[in-house]
Amino acid sequence: MKSIIATLATLCVVSSYIPQIVKGLKTKSLRDVSLIFLIVIILGTLLWIFYGFLNQDYIFLLANSVILIFAICLTIMKIMYERKRPV
Amino acid sequence: MKSIIATLATLCVVSSYIPQIVKGLKTKSLRDVSLIFLIVIILGTLLWIFYGFLNQDYIFLLANSVILIFAICLTIMKIMYERKRPV
Numbered sequence: 001m002k003s004i005i006a007t008l009a010t011l012c013v014v015s016s017y018i019p020q021i022v023k024g025l026k027t028k029s030l031r032d033v034s035l036i037f038l039i040v041i042i043l044g045t046l047l048w049i050f051y052g053f054l055n056q057d058y059i060f061l062l063a064n065s066v067i068l069i070f071a072i073c074l075t076i077m078k079i080m081y082e083r084k085r086p087v
Numbered sequence: 088m089k090s091i092i093a094t095l096a097t098l099c100v101v102s103s104y105i106p107q108i109v110k111g112l113k114t115k116s117l118r119d120v121s122l123i124f125l126i127v128i129i130l131g132t133l134l135w136i137f138y139g140f141l142n143q144d145y146i147f148l149l150a151n152s153v154i155l156i157f158a159i160c161l162t163i164m165k166i167m168y169e170r171k172r173p174v
Contacts, residue, residue: 012131
């Protein structure tokens with residue numbers, strides 16, 4: 001029971017970034033998404049990855065690695081879109 | 088060591104929503120933030136809260152409750168700002 005809830009919760013949190021990336025790719029704008037939010041999420045997931053490594057919890061490590069990749073993608077997209085924006 | 092990393096990681100993930108809320112309040116726009124992202128985050132944190140409750144892990148439950156409140160705030164702000172936007 002607990003592991004099902006944990007799996008579903010992890011799937012939700014990991015997959016939540018997909019619609020954000022899709023929206024960003026469609027609108028070519030992530031102006032309203034805070035860069036600090038993304039950087040702090042990256043920092044947090046890096047710490048969780050290290051925690052998963054120390055605990056040898058590789059599922060946890062994998063889930064956070066996927067979030068890290070998504071957050072890095074969003075950060076790169078945001079920076080790229082901001083640069084292209086006319087002043 | 089592990090608990091310090093877990094605490095720091097939790098603090099990062101929880102606090103990451105603050106700059107996003109501040110940005111939203113300043114710009115009065117969350118158009119680029121995906122509503123599906125917010126809803127799935129809310130669903131995920133609700134599941135984590137339930138998991139924390141089952142495990143009697145009240146720190147974990149509290150951290151996810153704060154994320155839940157932040158995500159609900161962002162969702163309400165987004166809906167309000169979208170309604171006010173001229174067509």
